[in-house]
Amino acid sequence: MARPLRPLALLAAVVLAAAACSDPNDLPRATIANALTTDTLWTLSTGPLTKPSAYSVENGGAVRTWEVGSSFEFAYDVTAGGASVLLPLRTLGLGSTTSLLPGLLRSTATFDAMKKAPLNGYVTKDTVAVAVGDRFFLRTGINSCSLYGVPLYAKLEVLAIDTAARTMAVQVVANKNCGYRFLTVDTTSS
Known part of the structure; x- marks a missing residue:
């Protein structure tokens, strides 16, 4: 009698494995479209x-x-020597010491080519030097999507730094769907 159960058990294992591969995060459907925004930051x-x-x-x-x-995720400042820097939350002594930290990940790709944020490799505890044209992926801490335990992701490009006014202009595309990493404008996919 044990023999007929083997094919059934094998079938169940295959079905479970296929379901597990379809969406590893089991996230709800993305509903918020990505948009390009520009902002100006003043020195901290x-x-x-x-x-x-x-x-x-x-x-x-x-x-x-x-x-x-x-x-x-970060603050903008200028050092005593005049260098522009980004300060991830933890460098300011803020944020959790036990959960996922907000961070920045430098990219050499063009802004348009930055289509999907990586999961790992983000700078979370060090000062990051920045210049016009630099591009970064951004990751939030888990606080914004605590129900799912996943961060938000974005991409950022430095458009201008005005040393006299002590400002930095940036353009950003953010995916405000919890856990989704695609960073193209008007995308509501994963």
Whole structure:
């Protein structure tokens, strides 16, 4: 009698394996279209308090670091030597010490060629030097999608740095569908 169960068990194993391969994250269908935005950030250390010096994928743009409840992935600043830098959240002593940290991952690809964010390799605890034309993938912490335990992803390009005004202009495409990594404009796919 044990023999007839073997093919059934094998079939069940194949079906389960196929289902597991279809969507490893079991994410809900993407519903928010990706959009291209531009923003200006002022320096964290010397910029006006009324101006934003950080970027938040979750909030969809530049934010002020001191506002209650503001979450962000990095802040912009200029060193004493005049170098422009991005400061991931953890370099500011903020963010969780136990969960996934927000981070930046430098890319050598053109902005348009940055179609899908990588899962790993993000700088989370070091200052990142930045210049006009530099491009990065961004990853949020888990806080924005805590129900699913996955981050949001975006791509960023530095358009201009004004050393006199101490500002940096960027363009960003963010995928605000939790866990989805495709970064082309108007995409609601994974």
